[in-house]
Amino acid sequence: MSTTRLEAFSDGVIAIIITIMVLELRVPHDAELASLRPLLPVAGSYVLSFVYLGIYWNNHHHMLHVTKRVSGGVLWANLHLLFWLSLVPFVTAWMGENHFAPVPTAAYGVVLLLAAAAYTLLQHSIISIEGRDSLLAAAVGRDRKGRLSLVLYVIAIPAALFWPWIAGALYTGVAILWLVPDRRIERVVSST
């Protein structure tokens, strides 16, 4: 099976998730500049989640670019990733509307952690088809960036319950870590 439709479906779901998040930016009823101020935390969490979804789309794009075949298992691993990503708008709004309160900030981290775990799983299931000597396996290597992210989320979640801003800084840090698209794949591709 080719990857075309898997990519198209994932593009569709990620495009919708990224766009419906903005619906949580409720239009203020009056026309003053000051009425934007209470929206600032919501806008901040929106920017963070937009960047995260952009990273996922970007890395997903790169990963499938070097994938030739998919199986039924890969389709489900992909749907599993999309499931956790679909919860991002919910936790984004909850965290933003409560001004980065402890519990919602931890919940945001839980969804990020599960999405990252689902991405790792998807990567494993593709590599198990493509083979250990495939382009993707070479590009991913020991996946230090992926492992580090998981560790940072695991630190951030309990931290959120006491010092939510540390969690926020860790989430931002992981985003910056990934903001640079997965050069490993570009490097491996261009070296062939």
Next chain:
Amino acid sequence: MSTTRLEAFSDGVIAIIITIMVLELRVPHDAELASLRPLLPVAGSYVLSFVYLGIYWNNHHHMLHVTKRVSGGVLWANLHLLFWLSLVPFVTAWMGENHFAPVPTAAYGVVLLLAAAAYTLLQHSIISIEGRDSLLAAAVGRDRKGRLSLVLYVIAIPAALFWPWIAGALYTGVAILWLVPDRRIERVVSST
């Protein structure tokens, strides 16, 4: 006519249906963990429907993978399937928000039954074009899994009115039955 645009349109509609369902998970106004508890039944029905829509997308993907031509009739059979799938978010929310009460749980089954019947119809209309000796006809065979699902829905709907949890178990059972993607098609494809 090729199947490209039919797939693209179906991917779009299913992607949107799967994603707008999450909008029914209303963001709680306070920041306590306890405020997630009333959302649990809604989240449960969301997971079930997400899996169902994933199954439909997956099987649709497999079916069209072995389809070469579509006619006007197939386009309408496909729209008919998308119509019933478009009602899934409505019954999902109704069932979830009412904690799996009898009538909404039965209504959920009715929509699942009609979607399954529409899928069977679509399958028939494609086979009638592709021919009795086509890959798809070989893969579907006597469609025992499809028939069994219809029977289980027909049992679950009246059961929901008295013991909604039996209906819930049956819906979950059918989902598990299909969770494994349609290996028949993969088998037939790989044997050619």
Next chain:
Amino acid sequence: MSTTRLEAFSDGVIAIIITIMVLELRVPHDAELASLRPLLPVAGSYVLSFVYLGIYWNNHHHMLHVTKRVSGGVLWANLHLLFWLSLVPFVTAWMGENHFAPVPTAAYGVVLLLAAAAYTLLQHSIISIEGRDSLLAAAVGRDRKGRLSLVLYVIAIPAALFWPWIAGALYTGVAILWLVPDRRIERVVSST
């Protein structure tokens, strides 16, 4: 310019329009069968609009299937059609929630009329590029079905103000007229 991306964008917009309409089916707060009754007119107008959007998607699909090149003008004629289609959910909900009251039913007809006119315009702008001797020009011919639809809408709109159900019958009649996909194009294609 090829038609690929025009089709993809139109598919996306029509898929979203068709799906967000269902959001107007507000989930009832109680779990009785009787609480579905007030939704019946909304559901009825949803079915009618779903069929209309299905017809537009279907005919759009057929039309672009025999189109080879598009120009900037065609892109705008297409966006113009999508604009009127984007108002369908609004008038659908207005008509349904007011139980087919005169003014909303007439407004529904106005949007249908303008969408039909936009479709005719798009068809003209494609034919003006493809040429008078193109497949599309041959398939459309004197476009009697298109003209008849416009006439029926023009009759239905004022009729809606006095006898809304006559307008409803006319809208349904036009839908049935088109429910059969544009065989003219399939005929012309298969005869080449």
Next chain:
Amino acid sequence: MSTTRLEAFSDGVIAIIITIMVLELRVPHDAELASLRPLLPVAGSYVLSFVYLGIYWNNHHHMLHVTKRVSGGVLWANLHLLFWLSLVPFVTAWMGENHFAPVPTAAYGVVLLLAAAAYTLLQHSIISIEGRDSLLAAAVGRDRKGRLSLVLYVIAIPAALFWPWIAGALYTGVAILWLVPDRRIERVVSST
């Protein structure tokens, strides 16, 4: 990397943005023609934003039509553009619901300005890959239309705070300026 998936994702996001804007046209609760009147400013701002998003989609389409390769940097420049476009529904609704009041009208201009700047940035990042002697570089030339638009936005934003209708006229003027799709690219393409 090819541009296919970048186009598909952008099409998806722009299609969703353009369609969810119409959700701000709240369905009136009564069935009188007069109840549409308060919606007129919202409808007006919707038309303006629909045209703007159509322009962006159109120009994006033309630009990527002459683009052969994309890099990770281009993917992010594109996401950056989509971010500002995703805020269009928010400022459209705010401006429309407040009848083109000074602050929301200025905010609308700020989002248009940042989207235009993001588009220019995306154009630069593509040209830096395609090369100074590429089709795109030739088509864009000194980008007088792009620069003029930025200047007009910069004038319109402060003007909005005192005479919002002047800003509205300037926004409309820029839209008309671009309504004609980027003939430069069509010209350059057809001359090769």
